[in-house]
Amino acid sequence: MTNSQPQEGLSGRKIVYDENGKPCRSCNTLLDFKFATGKISTKQASVKGTNATTLNSGSDEKIPHSKAYVKADPADVERLGNSSWTLLHTISANYPSNPREHQKSEMKQFLQIFSHIYPCSWCASDFEQYIRNHAPKLDSRDDFGRWMCEAHNEVNAKLNKELFDCNFWKNRWKDGWDE
Amino acid sequence: MTNSQPQEGLSGRKIVYDENGKPCRSCNTLLDFKFATGKISTKQASVKGTNATTLNSGSDEKIPHSKAYVKADPADVERLGNSSWTLLHTISANYPSNPREHQKSEMKQFLQIFSHIYPCSWCASDFEQYIRNHAPKLDSRDDFGRWMCEAHNEVNAKLNKELFDCNFWKNRWKDGWDE
Numbered sequence: 001m002t003n004s005q006p007q008e009g010l011s012g013r014k015i016v017y018d019e020n021g022k023p024c025r026s027c028n029t030l031l032d033f034k035f036a037t038g039k040i041s042t043k044q045a046s047v048k049g050t051n052a053t054t055l056n057s058g059s060d061e062k063i064p065h066s067k068a069y070v071k072a073d074p075a076d077v078e079r080l081g082n083s084s085w086t087l088l089h090t091i092s093a094n095y096p097s098n099p100r101e102h103q104k105s106e107m108k109q110f111l112q113i114f115s116h117i118y119p120c121s122w123c124a125s126d127f128e129q130y131i132r133n134h135a136p137k138l139d140s141r142d143d144f145g146r147w148m149c150e151a152h153n154e155v156n157a158k159l160n161k162e163l164f165d166c167n168f169w170k171n172r173w174k175d176g177w178d179e
Numbered sequence: 180m181t182n183s184q185p186q187e188g189l190s191g192r193k194i195v196y197d198e199n200g201k202p203c204r205s206c207n208t209l210l211d212f213k214f215a216t217g218k219i220s221t222k223q224a225s226v227k228g229t230n231a232t233t234l235n236s237g238s239d240e241k242i243p244h245s246k247a248y249v250k251a252d253p254a255d256v257e258r259l260g261n262s263s264w265t266l267l268h269t270i271s272a273n274y275p276s277n278p279r280e281h282q283k284s285e286m287k288q289f290l291q292i293f294s295h296i297y298p299c300s301w302c303a304s305d306f307e308q309y310i311r312n313h314a315p316k317l318d319s320r321d322d323f324g325r326w327m328c329e330a331h332n333e334v335n336a337k338l339n340k341e342l343f344d345c346n347f348w349k350n351r352w353k354d355g356w357d358e
Contacts, residue, residue: 164248
């Protein structure tokens, strides 16, 4: 990492660099990533009102010889986070009500490996620590769904987001709101 | 499953029921799920031009006592699929260029468990079969990223979607388009 690389992004968050000193795409917002790589300046961001949503839409330009695929940006830390929570909550919502022993151990192993391979390194390490301090509750779907909701709330708290009322986890991720 | 339950949804796809005879949320589009549960009729769908996008936006109504969270619908098969591919491609894009043996075996195990616990049962079983017939290539990031792109294309082909040109997998999921 050279001295010319910024320590803090336009979002106000610290910019995360990888082991080669390059800004990490999966660990920073796209806004901060583009700022750190010199693709966008403070001035541009304030003048154009650039934010994660406008940036995330990426380019409308199609990739060569394609009718359907545009040059979309790789996922930033927020898109990756939203996608991953959607998968994890939906997995918990479809976990058996009365799991067998091999289903419990397989899910435990899945969460452990997940915490090693998740592409945002600091998120992965936070999740690994959370699992160490709060063992996944895998005796039933209800237990696991609530555990996952609480794990997500730990991250919400760190990001100064509102906590989700875990009494509603099943409406949000399994049953919907009108039954 | 009773005789009154439809076999085919408004999308033209077969409706998937779970082991209790209830329509499976994670296995059907939201449109087909609502049709199968009697929440929407053929007439409503054609009159209002209902489609997955308008349906997926869910309700604007907040959940009780919350300032931030609306009564969003649980993920349907498409949202779950998009989220999961975002995670899987990003995992492959951040896999080591020169993985150690334990990283290879951990990733292999992750993909196997993934194919057991993925909430859409028929997607999970297709993925399990794909892995059996096309062993994950885990000797390098390039190998794994391309393998994942090809696995995704197998699903694209089944859904009559355009195949993605895997020569661009790294632009799409790691480097972006302008470097």
